[in-house]
Amino acid sequence: MSSQNPPGVFVKELPHGVHVITGASTSVAAFLGYTKSPANDGPDATSAPFSDAERAVPQKIGSWQEFAARYSTAGIAKELADATDLSTIHTLQRCLPLAEAVHGFFANGGGTCYVVGFTSPQSAVAPEDLKGNAEARTGLAGLETVPEVSMVAVPGLWDMTADASSEKEVPAPDHAAGLSMMAEVVRHCTERRNRLAILDPPPGQTPAQVAAFADTLASPDSDDAAFTTLYYPWITVPGVDAVERTVPPCGHVAGVWARTDAERGVFKAPANQNLRGALKIETVLTDDQHGELNSKGVNCLRVFPDRGLLVWGARTRSTTRDWRYLNVRRLVSYLSDSIRQSSTWAVFEPNDERLRATLRHSVASFLTDQWRQGALVGRTPDEAFYVICDDTNNTPETMEDGKVICDIGVAPVRPAEFVHFTITQIAGQSGSTT
Structure with missing residues (x-):
């Protein structure tokens, strides 16, 4: 069938397949x-x-x-x-x-x-x-x-x-x-x-x-x-x-x-x-x-x-x-709520490695953003959190039950509630004259 469009440049938007986790409400x-x-x-x-x-x-x-x-x-x-x-x-x-x-x-x-x-x-x-x-x-x-x-x-x-x-x-x-x-x-x-x-x-x-x-x-x-x-x-x-x-x-x-x-x-x-x-x-x-x-x-x-x-x-x-x-x-509630609300797309998807890889990528990307903002402790993302969603925690038994399991651990920042200072007085040195 011939195109009905006139000569010109046309843009077609295609879904990229990446599922982004957005932050839930906290305020x-x-x-x-x-x-x-x-x-x-x-x-x-x-x-x-x-x-x-x-x-x-x-x-x-x-x-x-x-x-x-x-x-x-x-x-x-x-x-x-x-x-x-x-x-x-x-x-x-x-x-x-x-x-x-x-x-x-x-x-x-x-x-x-x-x-x-x-x-x-x-x-x-x-x-x-x-x-x-x-x-x-x-x-x-x-x-x-x-x-x-x-x-x-x-x-x-x-x-x-x-x-x-x-x-x-x-x-x-x-x-x-x-x-x-x-x-x-x-x-x-x-x-x-x-x-x-x-x-x-x-x-x-x-x-x-x-x-x-x-x-x-x-x-x-x-x-x-x-x-x-x-x-x-x-x-x-x-x-x-x-x-x-x-x-x-x-x-x-x-x-x-x-x-x-x-x-x-x-x-x-x-x-x-x-x-x-x-x-x-x-x-x-x-x-x-x-x-x-x-x-x-x-x-x-x-x-x-x-x-x-x-x-x-x-x-x-x-x-x-x-x-x-x-x-x-509040931070853990926020992370949990954000991941839960933004992962509903996974319900009824084929329970295979592609689904688990997509979940790992989405959650890891979200937590990396939180680490960069200063919400998590660690010199690297690996020290700040972990995301496990693979064959180790998704067994044939859990898959038969229709479950996909994603284990997440984070290291949240804690406040400096008590700040201690040690003040030392240094006695003055007597000057020498020549």
Whole structure:
């Protein structure tokens, strides 16, 4: 058949057959908390507040302005300013920790987050409700459909442990209920294995009380502890309604994680970083107090002369050598998630040496790029990682089961948490004269 093309130069693109592994998301946060429906709708469909049904499922938010419009922040602030009934005031105030956390996330460098709301701020939330329902996409179960989430926080968790009060004094949080809800958050992260929980101790705790509280969490040598982080103390912020308040730091910390990922990479410990949007911390720590908390896996916020308020800790709650450091746990989750997501092409392919060679090449190329960026330790790629996908681990038995096995080992960079200097004073030599 004759060509129908006119004379000229034509380009035909052909697939090269190389499967490239792309990095998975590491900087998307998920926040769960109280939210209240507005009295009036917004001016247009794109900025109109979400309905109660929409608020109960994960909603993607790309900026603070979008959150403020969709979750009626200005309306809540106005209602709170006009309210005189104590029950109404306390109910409205319970919606603000979520707003402060989202604002802190974007102020510190966050780019995208998901919000899951609980639309009855006057009532306590049971651990089962926080766990949610997968079919209805509520609570933590709703986040199972959002694979890009890499950090989970519940900024109003301690408010959720009790009903709103009509008394002048806000009821004390129920520590047992709070621990149960924290356990649900950690269980969700551990099962998903691509996200970490950012937890906050109860409000108004002294350093000694926080140290004791840390001991009540999951055992430090358990798998759950590797997916758990705890930050202290709470911070004072200007307030999204221009009223200063003390809030948990989880939203601001999530923003610092995202900022560090963007500036340096997920392998860099998200510490020694300024906490933007915070006026002061609830408790100023001494070095001795910080040392005790650090040994228990509590990441502290510190104030240093001429440097301001800094995140000064990068540990998980784990005491095991492999998962003690936050950036190591996040790096391994990132590598695992990236390889898994980018290797789905191999499903249903002929299970032969060509498939195994392609997998080896794809994974080795990806890990070599990570080594060049400084994520892995070693003078050469061979010292930084290994990839085994051949006849040694793919036996006839595994092939009959329809499996292809790729064993991967990496040597992640660990932070220089303690830097020691030895200072020697050299006595001056007496000069000689002639």
